[in-house]
Amino acid sequence: MATVALSSIAKSFGSTKVLGGVDLEIAEGEFLTLVGPSGCGKSTLIRIIAGLEHQDGGSVAIGGNRVDHLRPHERRVAMVFQSYALYPHMSVRANMALPLTMSRLKLWQRLPLLKLLSGQRREVMRGIGADVDAVAAQLQLDHLLDRKPSQLSGGQRQRVALGRAMVRSPDVFLMDEPLSNLDAKLRVHMRTELAELHKRLGATFVYVTHDQVEAMTMSDRVAMMDSGAILQLGTPSQLYEKPASLKVAQFIGSPAINLLPATVAAGGRLEFFGRPMALAVPAAQGQTVTLGIRSEALSLAHGETGRASFSARLRRKENLGSEYILHFDLAGHTQGVTMRATPATAAGVNESAEVMLGFDETAAHVFGADGDRIEPRGQAGAIGSVVPLRAGA
Amino acid sequence: MTLALTSPAAFAPTARRRFRIERFTGLGFALPAFILLLLTILGPLAVLLLLSVTNYEFGGVDMDWVGLANFQKALADPIIRRSLVNTLLYVAIVVPGGVFGALLIAVMVHRRSRTRSFYEVIYFLPVTSTLIAMATVWQFLLHPSLGPVNGLLKWLGFAPIAFLSEPSTALATLAVIGIWQLLGFNMILFLAGLTAIPRDLYEAADIDGCSSGIDRFLTITWPLLGPTTMFVLVTTMITAFKIFDTVAVMTRGGPVGSTEVLLYNIYLEGFQYFHTGYAAALTFIFLAFILVFSAAQTFALDKKVHY
Ligand SMILES: Nc1ncnc2c1ncn2[C@@H]1O[C@H](COP(=O)(O)OP(=O)(O)OP(=O)(O)O)[C@@H](O)[C@H]1O
Ligand SMILES: [Mg+2]
Numbered sequence: 001m002a003t004v005a006l007s008s009i010a011k012s013f014g015s016t017k018v019l020g021g022v023d024l025e026i027a028e029g030e031f032l033t034l035v036g037p038s039g040c041g042k043s044t045l046i047r048i049i050a051g052l053e054h055q056d057g058g059s060v061a062i063g064g065n066r067v068d069h070l071r072p073h074e075r076r077v078a079m080v081f082q083s084y085a086l087y088p089h090m091s092v093r094a095n096m097a098l099p100l101t102m103s104r105l106k107l108w109q110r111l112p113l114l115k116l117l118s119g120q121r122r123e124v125m126r127g128i129g130a131d132v133d134a135v136a137a138q139l140q141l142d143h144l145l146d147r148k149p150s151q152l153s154g155g156q157r158q159r160v161a162l163g164r165a166m167v168r169s170p171d172v173f174l175m176d177e178p179l180s181n182l183d184a185k186l187r188v189h190m191r192t193e194l195a196e197l198h199k200r201l202g203a204t205f206v207y208v209t210h211d212q213v214e215a216m217t218m219s220d221r222v223a224m225m226d227s228g229a230i231l232q233l234g235t236p237s238q239l240y241e242k243p244a245s246l247k248v249a250q251f252i253g254s255p256a257i258n259l260l261p262a263t264v265a266a267g268g269r270l271e272f273f274g275r276p277m278a279l280a281v282p283a284a285q286g287q288t289v290t291l292g293i294r295s296e297a298l299s300l301a302h303g304e305t306g307r308a309s310f311s312a313r314l315r316r317k318e319n320l321g322s323e324y325i326l327h328f329d330l331a332g333h334t335q336g337v338t339m340r341a342t343p344a345t346a347a348g349v350n351e352s353a354e355v356m357l358g359f360d361e362t363a364a365h366v367f368g369a370d371g372d373r374i375e376p377r378g379q380a381g382a383i384g385s386v387v388p389l390r391a392g393a
Numbered sequence: 394m395t396l397a398l399t400s401p402a403a404f405a406p407t408a409r410r411r412f413r414i415e416r417f418t419g420l421g422f423a424l425p426a427f428i429l430l431l432l433t434i435l436g437p438l439a440v441l442l443l444l445s446v447t448n449y450e451f452g453g454v455d456m457d458w459v460g461l462a463n464f465q466k467a468l469a470d471p472i473i474r475r476s477l478v479n480t481l482l483y484v485a486i487v488v489p490g491g492v493f494g495a496l497l498i499a500v501m502v503h504r505r506s507r508t509r510s511f512y513e514v515i516y517f518l519p520v521t522s523t524l525i526a527m528a529t530v531w532q533f534l535l536h537p538s539l540g541p542v543n544g545l546l547k548w549l550g551f552a553p554i555a556f557l558s559e560p561s562t563a564l565a566t567l568a569v570i571g572i573w574q575l576l577g578f579n580m581i582l583f584l585a586g587l588t589a590i591p592r593d594l595y596e597a598a599d600i601d602g603c604s605s606g607i608d609r610f611l612t613i614t615w616p617l618l619g620p621t622t623m624f625v626l627v628t629t630m631i632t633a634f635k636i637f638d639t640v641a642v643m644t645r646g647g648p649v650g651s652t653e654v655l656l657y658n659i660y661l662e663g664f665q666y667f668h669t670g671y672a673a674a675l676t677f678i679f680l681a682f683i684l685v686f687s688a689a690q691t692f693a694l695d696k697k698v699h700y
Pocket of ligand 1: 013016018037038039040041042043044045209
């Protein structure tokens, strides 16, 4: 267990700037997820924490001590790679034992022939074997210990990679998209298993993924990254309920958030599809803002007050079993909207029928022209506090 | 209609015919390759075997069946025995030198990123140049009085060495030249093997505590180079067994037979003394040696190598 503190980490590959001064404090025993689109620098950041890549600027501290000068294995971190990186020529047992043989045997005790001279080697190896067996039992790998990685299924390999990370009882687990090579069902299962493992071990987890569902379901906190900077850091519900910017709102949540334009009229009042809303924002008159409305916030409108509404035409119904996702086209807009509906509601809407959709105005997120969140007047700070972190700004 | 086709009575004869047709088609496809094999490898081998049991002399009009006399003579001949020992000695120096030297160079060159292709070309040059031409350069370099190598030795205060005309050093000198010629090719093979090792294995090893070069080499590089090493080992050994050109142009088997090797003796018997039958028997012995050694190496290593 240890804290991880990154301060103004910068990294460029040649002339490409990949990380632009990232600050991040990870608490002891926290499960923190770095999430973001492909190429935003997540892997680079986690590799810098591991010591596999060296930052151009800034520093990394683990457990309060700066580790910039330390080799990866001296940082007391373990890493699970996307490719698992299992040693193909070694049995599962040897794969899992390697970190321990490296730390518990001296160099000469590991060399061929020379190792036969060591009296204690046997003793140490027995201890290592016991530790490997204990971890293997936890991960239900006991019956696979003598196989080679090539004789394992994807999920089993994943477990071995986890086991290899666990045997050394590291302070920090670093995981770079460990589930992305698994099929959908196994991925869901492993999500639960990883979250439980985290709880059991109590170690600090830093987890990289580009799958927002993984980020939302497992983490204590999520750091949403884009273009080498952290856009927002907060709990999964903070990111979902109070996205600090348009990019965060678009990335988090499935189906993606609906975006509709509104204009600012006199007194900051918003005008939506030509009709005035109750919402008012601190913005100049005549500006165009974007309303973000989650698909579950939309419903069929029946002319209630306090709700904005607009007309849309049903394009497609998507049946998810317990619910439907309805896809609507809007007249004069290239982008449509999606709405979650119960099977009963969905049955009431006919294909290419014109309907009125409405939403509770307080459920709408307002984003300015620069993409930043605008807090409507009189309701700021309603749900938790937002920590917008804009590195380099 | 469908019923009739699937009933066993109607189906059986068709199946047999189809089987026969497939069989002939298969043989037909295999035939060209088989004929080629027959003409280029099995045929000449059969001729060799025939010649080795005769006393045929090149250019002669008749020959007699002598049975195994050629083989008996060869095994009893002190010159052949000496050349066999010399060949084995040469192989014993060239194989470890050519394999491990190349591995060392490959590991070092592999770590260079910008200068890598430069080193590749440098080390590969001896492979592309003909050894006969390079032999003259070596002869000059190693010349007892004019050569720069002896110049250096003298400057360092050592007595000059007549590398190629001293019986105790001639074979070893040829072996060094043989290694020099093999290094480049073996290095390229090892480099290909090294490139095929995924980088994240080294990163995983780094995190698992393989911090020193020795640890990384023993945990990752050496085991994963297994198939490459085996291939390099066997080909290097075969090349070393076939030592001929440096002997032919630089020492002619001398001084006092210290560099007489099998292939050079075969050449002398076959092309200088025209004892074609005897040379054929020697060739057979030579082939048997290569076969036995390659097979032994392959079987011994195959179990240990991870593919
Ligand atoms: N060794 C390298 N040399 C040059 N550029 C690199 C190198 N490694 C990464 N990059 C660049 O840095 C950027 C960030 O890469 P990184 O691997 O951190 O992305 P990522 O967020 O992990 O993406 P993904 O989700 O696809 O894994 C990318 O634009 C990539 O092209
Ligand atoms: Mg990545």
